[in-house]
Amino acid sequence: MFLTDLEIRQRFGAKRPGLELIAIEDAAIPVTVIGAQVLAQEEKGMPLLDEFVLRSAAQGMTKTNDVASLLGVDALMLDATVAGQYTAGNLDYDPSTATFRLTPRGEVAARDLTLATPVEQEIPVIFDRAIWRVGDYREHDLINKRDAETSGMIFLPALNTRRVTTVDVRSRDVEDLLDAGRTGRAKGLQILEVTRVRVSKYQYLPVKLLAFSNGSEDAPELMVLVDGDDSAMHENHLESLGGAKKLGMRIERATATLQTLDVPEVAELEAEVREFSATSIQVVESEVPGLLVSENQVPSVTQIGMFDHRFHLKEALTSARERILIIAPWVKSAVVNTEFMADLERRLRAGVTVHIGHGIGDSDEGSHEAALRRLMNLQRRFPENFKFLRLPNTHAKILIYDNTYITTSFNWLSFRGDPDRTYRMEEGTLVRSPRLATKTYNKYVEELERHGR
Numbered sequence: 187m188f189l190t191d192l193e194i195r196q197r198f199g200a201k202r203p204g205l206e207l208i209a210i211e212d213a214a215i216p217v218t219v220i221g222a223q224v225l226a227q228e229e230k231g232m233p234l235l236d237e238f239v240l241r242s243a244a245q246g247m248t249k250t251n252d253v254a255s256l257l258g259v260d261a262l263m264l265d266a267t268v269a270g271q272y273t274a275g276n277l278d279y280d281p282s283t284a285t286f287r288l289t290p291r292g293e294v295a296a297r298d299l300t301l302a303t304p305v306e307q308e309i310p311v312i313f314d315r316a317i318w319r320v321g322d323y324r325e326h327d328l329i330n331k332r333d334a335e336t337s338g339m340i341f342l343p344a345l346n347t348r349r350v351t352t353v354d355v356r357s358r359d360v361e362d363l364l365d366a367g368r369t370g371r372a373k374g375l376q377i378l379e380v381t382r383v384r385v386s387k388y389q390y391l392p393v394k395l396l397a398f399s400n401g402s403e404d405a406p407e408l409m410v411l412v413d414g415d416d417s418a419m420h421e422n423h424l425e426s427l428g429g430a431k432k433l434g435m436r437i438e439r440a441t442a443t444l445q446t447l448d449v450p451e452v453a454e455l456e457a458e459v460r461e462f463s464a465t466s467i468q469v470v471e472s473e474v475p476g477l478l479v480s481e482n483q484v485p486s487v488t489q490i491g492m493f494d495h496r497f498h499l500k501e502a503l504t505s506a507r508e509r510i511l512i513i514a515p516w517v518k519s520a521v522v523n524t525e526f527m528a529d530l531e532r533r534l535r536a537g538v539t540v541h542i543g544h545g546i547g548d549s550d551e552g553s554h555e556a557a558l559r560r561l562m563n564l565q566r567r568f569p570e571n572f573k574f575l576r577l578p579n580t581h582a583k584i585l586i587y588d589n590t591y592i593t594t595s596f597n598w599l600s601f602r603g604d605p606d607r608t609y610r611m612e613e614g615t616l617v618r619s620p621r622l623a624t625k626t627y628n629k630y631v632e633e634l635e636r637h638g639r
Contacts, residue, residue, distance in 0.1 A: 205398035213340040214390035216315040223382035227304040244296040315344035320359035328389040338520030405430035502587035503529035511586040515546035516600040522557040545576040
């Protein structure tokens with residue numbers, strides 16, 4: 187099940203009482219695609235005790251006490267089974283002697299049971315190396331290591347490094363996959379034994395990794411979502427291997443100070459609030475699912491948490507009607523991905539003016555060449571309303587869209603894919619104000635045009 191980050195936050199954000207959801211990361215579980223050679227037979231559609239009763243009768247054992255003693259079951263239980271086969275027309279029963287015999291119909295049923303011969307066949311199975319057992323996954327959901335690395339995914343560790351053997355693949359798990367229709371093989375097979383395992387390929391299953399914090403500098407508490415659901419088994423195994431520390435995930439206190447408005451800006455904001463109080467508010471649905479915005483946002487200044495930044499970026503890329511400005515030191519493919527580019531192109535086609543400034547130091551060493559090339563190509567296609575410029579040395583992290591601007595230490599275009607996986611418990615300042623947003627926008631556009639190249 188695919189869930190957006192917003193849906194994940196709404197569904198799982200409060201699942202750790204006393205903790206704050208600070209990050210949703212793309213992660214990858216190591217899996218092995220194997221061919222399991224099994225000894226199987228078609229299910230007979232008859233309970234095992236009923237089968238033994240019919241087969242015993244075919245061999246001349248007709249006393250219920252004798253058959254009960256052979257099987258080691260209670261005679262009353264066997265009486266109930268005999269009664270059921272009598273009702274089905276497979277047995278005749280003489281209560282005076284407590285004996286039974288096969289009817290002609292029962293002889294056919296007993297012969298069919300005898301003729302059921304096990305066969306060997308190979309069944310494709312996906313083995314989850316993180317929890318070291320067969321997984322109920324679809325092969326078309328798997329990706330290779332290169333794609334996982336390009337997407338900036340966190341690799342969850344394997345529980346073992348040895349090869350998968352027949353001891354690791356349980357017959358019951360393979361049978362469950364057959365019953366669920368996961369293997370492409372016919373349902374209704376009874377797996378008697380896994381006789382051999384053939385490794386086909388090593389791949390990865392994309393999952394979501396949620397990080398929660400209590401606000402301290404301790405390692406975050408993790409939740410693993412597999413196919414849209416919380417997997418306690420994966421979380422327990424990950425914790426047993428070292429949890430967040432094993433993955434290099436840590437939390438630091440905020441190092442940046444929050445921007446506050448100066449006196450003239452406060453006066454401007456207060457004037458806007460007074461003017462706004464005389465207008466009506468028309469609430470509309472944002473293009474970001476689950477968010478509502480007003481046509482005329484109430485002028486305000488608020489602080490936003492670390493995790494909220496990405497939702498404002500998404501809102502800018504899907505809802506902006508006039509302008510977008512982004513300034514960030516680094517540009518990485520995990521953020522500037524296919525979805526990002528599609529959203530940005532839709533804004534450009536709608537006539538929105540877009541400025542993106544990047545760069546810190548003398549080189550683009552901290553950015554991904556593929557992400558930079560994507561944005562440069564898009565600029566060539568939309569030269570009238572898209573400016574993608576490199577600044578000589580910017581430490582600013584700014585997002586402006588329409589009448590909203592955010593100043594922060596959040597890396598707008600590289601917040602995913604950072605190798606150190608450090609989460610700083612910092613906040614940003616969000617200002618909703620036509621006047622102040624325009625003032626800030628003009629300031630940074632001028633800087634881009636003067637220093638950008």
